[in-house]
Amino acid sequence: ELKVEQNPLFLSMQEGKNYTIYCNYSTTSDRLYWYRQDPGKSLESLFVLLSNGAVKQEGRLMASLDTKARLSTLHITAAVHDLSATYFCARGLSNAGGTSYGKLTFGQGTILTVHP
């Protein structure tokens, strides 16, 4: 069974602090996505990680992928209030005989709250 598990599910941070969200997945994949969702809004794409060792950074967020450990991380540096949102990782397939490419399996989401 395909599983994507995020840890932690709830994260309360002070502004200026650093923290990491972890995303473990149960079967081999070389495509890992991170999305952000604000309350009442849809999902906004943050990163796509396509290979082992991939690292991408945008502002205070940095994502990495370790396909051997089946682990992706989203690191938050010097958090600010505007980063408060729910963050989802999602696993995609890149080679499934052409039958399951587009199917994303999402983690449970991590609700991040940044306090002053």
Added chain:
Amino acid sequence: GAGVSQSPSNKVTEKGKDVELRCDPISGHTALYWYRQSLGQGLEFLIYFQGNSAPDKSGLPSDRFSAERTGGSVSTLTIQRTQQEDSAVYLCASSFDLLDIQYFGAGTRLSVL
């Protein structure tokens, strides 16, 4: 440019009624996806369409759910004989191809009374 457009944004219906949800993807995107987001089940894949290929329906929860995509563009998700457990936010996404980033619409919040 315009993003993925979904309508209606909110739909309240009575148990047993049929509902149709519409998705207008980003122009030029060949792949279109439907997902469902609910408190109990999180984000679940329902179905996707890619060009002229047969759709992947493996995520549809029952035969009350169906979807079509006309002319390779607009898609309609139909739920027949709605049940209370169908209450959720139905999200549509599109992408240039199956390996590209999926861009999501704002969703349709369905409430079945």
